[in-house]
Amino acid sequence: MTPHHDNFMTKKPSAIIFDLDGTLVDSARDLSRALNHVLQQNGRSGIDISQVRNMVGDGARALIVKGFTETGTLPSDAEIDAIQTIFLDYYYDTMTAEDILFPGAADVVKKLAAQKIPLGLCTNKALRLTEKLMEEIGLASYFSVLIAGDSFDFRKPDPRHLTATLDRMNCSSQNAIMVGDSASDIIAAQKAAIPVIGVSFGYTKTPIAELNPDIIIDHYDEFFDALDTLIKT
Numbered sequence: 001m002t003p004h005h006d007n008f009m010t011k012k013p014s015a016i017i018f019d020l021d022g023t024l025v026d027s028a029r030d031l032s033r034a035l036n037h038v039l040q041q042n043g044r045s046g047i048d049i050s051q052v053r054n055m056v057g058d059g060a061r062a063l064i065v066k067g068f069t070e071t072g073t074l075p076s077d078a079e080i081d082a083i084q085t086i087f088l089d090y091y092y093d094t095m096t097a098e099d100i101l102f103p104g105a106a107d108v109v110k111k112l113a114a115q116k117i118p119l120g121l122c123t124n125k126a127l128r129l130t131e132k133l134m135e136e137i138g139l140a141s142y143f144s145v146l147i148a149g150d151s152f153d154f155r156k157p158d159p160r161h162l163t164a165t166l167d168r169m170n171c172s173s174q175n176a177i178m179v180g181d182s183a184s185d186i187i188a189a190q191k192a193a194i195p196v197i198g199v200s201f202g203y204t205k206t207p208i209a210e211l212n213p214d215i216i217i218d219h220y221d222e223f224f225d226a227l228d229t230l231i232k233t
């Protein structure tokens, strides 16, 4: 008889790598508050959260550059360095852990960990912020590595960010799977030849379908079916 139970997979992936912002957590509100804080400090007008959502995914500096470009001229590199320090401290102090997990995300992570599938986190967020956030949302212990935007000299969309994450996990990229919300995740995965699940509820200016992930989910309820489909193909 074929064993059949919830979330049964025909073959286990060697590892699953998750992106953080826009994939596991809906952090746009907190990032938007921090961005508007530094914009206002510099006499700029604020940016609506709906617009900030399309600016997240390439790290804090890219978010700041996009925010300042949107509201006037771009400050010098040195000025952005100073603004970035203020942004990071403000975000570190004000980020909230409450109600920011996307529905079903924690459940999926816990079920995968229970199935002994190695989990890695690969985000363009700074490590200090990543570690704090992952602890506060209660998911840090389920991941064998937390790899951040400042862990290496390269980062998503550079495919080496994903392959280096797998190396740190001692996992092969064969049968590994990536889960992400934005162009940097999908491009990195495609370049690394790692199948990728795109989530449609995250942050991307380009509609996720146009980025051509191998499969798209609209809710974590669809995760295990998507995994099954990817594994069979």
Ligand SMILES: O=C(O)COP(=O)(O)O
Binding pocket: 019, 020, 021, 022, 023, 056, 057, 058, 059, 060, 063, 122, 123, 124, 125, 126, 182
């Ligand atoms: O833009 C960021 O700060 C990080 O974004 P990511 O977790 O989606 O890589």
Ligand SMILES: [Mg+2]
Binding pocket: 019, 020, 021, 022, 023, 056, 057, 180, 181, 182, 202, 203
């Ligand atoms: Mg993201």
